[in-house]
Amino acid sequence: MPDGDTGSITVMGERPAARLPGIVALFRPHLAQLAHGTGWLLVTNLLALAVPRLVNEGIALVEGTSERGGSLLAALGLPTGRLWPVVAGIGLCALLGAATRVFSRVVLFNVGRDVERELRAETFAHLSTLSPTWYRLHNVGDVMSRLTSDMTNIRLLGGFALLNALNTVIVFAATLPIVLALDVEVALLALAPFPLVIVGAQLTARRVFARTREVQAALGELTTRVQENLAGQTVVRAFSREDAEERAFAACNLELRRRALRLARARLAFAPVGGLGALGIALALYAGGAAVTAGRLDVGDVVELSARLVQLGWPMMALGLIISVFQRGRASLLRIHELLAAQPDIVDGAVARPVLGVVEARGLTVEVAPGRVGLAALDITVERGRVLGIVGKNGSGKSTLLRALARQVPCPRGQLTLDGVDVNDWHLGALHLGVGVVPEDAFLFSDTLRDNLAFGRPDASAAEIETVVDLCDLRRDVNALPEGLATLVGERGVTLSGGQRQRVALARAILTRPALLLLDDCLSAVDSKTEANIVASLRRGFVGRDGATSAPTLLVVSHRLSAVREADEIVVLDAGRVVERGTHEALLAHGGLYAQLWGREQRRRALGADV
Template sequence: MDQFHRLWPFVRRYRRRLLIGALCAMAATAVAAMIPQIVRFAVDDLNTRGVVIERLLQYGGLLLLAALVEGLLRYGQRTQIIGTSHLIDFDMREALFARLLTLDQGFFTTMHTGDLMTRVTNDLSAVRMFLGPGISNLLGSTLLLLTAATLMFLTNPALAAIVVLLLPMAAVLFVVIGGRMRAIFRKVQDQFGEISTRAQENFSGIRTIKAYAQEDAEIRVFRQANERYRALNLRYVLLSGMLWPIIGLMLGTIGAFVLLIGGRMVAAGEMTVGELVLFNAYLAQLAWPVIALGWTVDLYQQGAASLVRIGEVLQRRSAIASPPDAPRDFVVRGEVEFRNVGLRFAHSQHTNGNASGHHANAPSTSGKPAASGAPEWVLRHISFRIPQGGSLGIVGATGAGKTTLVNLLARVRDPDEGQVLVDGYDVRTLPLDALRRGIGYVPQDTFLFSVPIRENVTFGRPDATEDQIIHALAVSRLINDVEQFPDGIDTLIGERGVTLSGGQKQRTAIARAILRDPAILILDDALSSVDTHTAAEILASLRAMMKGRTSMIIAQRIATVKDADQIIVLHNGEIIERGTHRELVERGGRYADMYRRELLRAELEEE
């Protein structure tokens, strides 16, 4: 039960509803315990006085009234307890979704989307089933068991002792089989998450699968994963199915003993027929609670396994968060500086409290020297400064660390050594929301939502006016393409923008970033899918719009960055060249080689 302490924050706000449900359960149990007593008096009365119609009608009326009152009370019990389970399910799903959105990106690199979806759906459903029907049955069954057992002892201690001695066997069975069921159910849920991930990746990458004619291969892989899921489910069902036959056997055995011993007592005059009927009625009432307890144990095992998986997310704390003493009124102006920044592959994130001070004069968080066997450096000794309104071009081979470098600015990750500063403040001391609001980021791998183009462009600026939207589309050169779509800007695009070309998706992302009116604009190879002529037009429009704003442009094409105020060349995670386009070309280094190859390629394409 240790894992269920995580539920208390969600349960306590509904204490009153649960208390009302418990009171209804207690009252319903008391009424249910009266029904066998009415039957007992009726049988003894008929046995002594004979059949009297008036008396039969009276007893029948009492039984109907008791059944009606019990039904109403059970209705109150279920609506309060099961209804509360749905409210808790709603709160937990909202909390789980909110926590997932606030976790750092490092968490998502270690988790599969399908597995996370399983935790938000199947695992929450398993917890809700235990909190609702499970708790309702547990409460009602336990109360009825205690009440019926007490009244059975008062009626005939000898027969009651037989029942009480045999029932603990069921409890032992629940403990032995229940622990095994929980372990297997955890594996079932993990495997279901793997299947969900496989399906989600296949649906998202359907173009690639069809392009490489891998439909049959993917079906075989999915079949193998599905077979493992089936086998685990079968093992779980076999264990779960063992409970019911054994419970039925136990109840049948107890009933046989009661009839054998009770019949002899009636024959010997030690017990009236009404008392034997009463005892059998209570025994019949115990049948459902015992079965319900078996089902509740089943629900508990599922809920406990699922709650562990949910708790792994709810208890996770983001490695990237706003410090508690961050300035509330901070607004990004645009000055950017990297001071001797270094980043390792498998680094351990610094907590926010480790970033001391608010200003540039604060001491930096220095990383330890790389020891033997320590993770390699992705970036090392990175230092540069971009004044407010300046521009920086970043070039380098694939894998040189360009994207990783700009990710440090918005605190996607924190450096292992050195400082990243915005307007003279270490970014680790700034409020995350204010920092990221001041940055417009256009990645090479553009993500679009399955909504109309308008909603994709206005993502982050839902209050944008029509003129502002049109301006953003014009700057990104998407406006001509939009006019050709069936519903214009309100055309619905497929998942991840599957109905758009690569260039159209990148231009949509550029329009989205422009509409945010950021103080810092980052283009991470964002024109790679756009033709050279359109890219030149977009850059010309951006230069006019970004006057007085800071820009960082990552590109494979020199033509994209040659007009930047300064350019750095990354190689193996370090800056090996820096300067203006003219200076770097005259220097005759790696940048000049890249530029000559680009000019040669352009000449060959023209020929």
């Protein structure tokens, strides 16, 4: 592609700002499904409501009294005056009700699962927009617990709590008028304990919410501990800290149990309140008996009334559960909101085109933490295809420069350009497509070697993979593996050495054919001769995205000067500033820090050390 070509390329679309969905918003996409499930719930309740009426009619038949409320059987056009249609009716209601109950649960519980899946997907996608800074400040374990156990609470809220809440509303709305129609006086007396239940429910809700927050926080800490101990197993063993870690874990575990118990107690406090429904039944029998004596009600009516109060009993008991599950869901949603509310501090710019690899920094000053300067007033110019070597002591700002270019750390406007465009104006997808970054600590996935190599280019051909294997001096290593490229590496497979992992990470980056390659001491665990050879062959270039062989622009950080010896320019950093710059020869002639470091490296080499 000729210089200056600005043809657009396909990159991932712009992400909308993350929303903080409230509970209602979570369910909005599922209104149809909700209506469907509610329909089945209504039918289930209608069938259940018919049963006490039929019992009443049956008793009236047995007693030989006439049914004053009007016969349900007659209304349905069924034969009256005989017992068998009553019995058959009750049986049918029970059978049909069982079926529709199952339907309502299948449909409504699925809403919960869908809501959980959607929210998890949204949260996961949001996590990938957050910057490395955010990840440094947050525990992996805690984030994991939010994506797992908190999501489970959302599912229970969306399934169990929603279904039972709907059911409670339906049962109360349908039963209350019927009970009142039977006899106002008896009904009001029987329903007297209900306001107490409502007050109790509200008090419980607040406590359950607060305690759930505590439990989820403890769970987050526990997950963090597990995760760090798994990741740091070797360190724990090397320092024989197993017992201490076990004790620390036990304390964490105990704390979780303590908080879970507190939550359980808060939930349990409602159970006796929910049981007050039974008190209502006793009152109904007492007042109903008097009404029968007075001739206002039949025995059948009192039985129907009691049966209806029993039907109100479960929704009232369930109220405690609904509240607890609902409050747990609400607390979990807040924790998920905390993730969704995190704003990426590095955002997409508008420029999306192929990277050419021209780098220019003018007075580049990068703060790595508030008030802490990682780079100060840096000036560099690297033409396309050229090599810049970056050396300096630990903490001198080498990685910071590469991170600023890769847009991994925020960078002030107007100080750093790529292809003449401020890095802040680059679309992240487009930039990452053309800029390869290889860090010192290479992370590989538990997958085959081939898939690790092709991570950034799943469509890479076998020939392309062979090419990078050779380029990164991996041929012998691949041949020595039991199944070559198909060998599983990482946690569930062969453990590669540090140097092997580094070369795989480099090959993985090269396979994406970047126009700008940033090597952050990424061959530190490889011997110096191999490192120099690899850098030299990168310099000769590889087949690029346009099909032609071209050399990428290379920024090479190395603690070994031998690796940057051939660079077009070398900058020596100290405390974030360029203290010397020039070619290898010029720097040696200058006799400054570089010459000093070079001398030291040569002496160590003369003593047989591979520095």
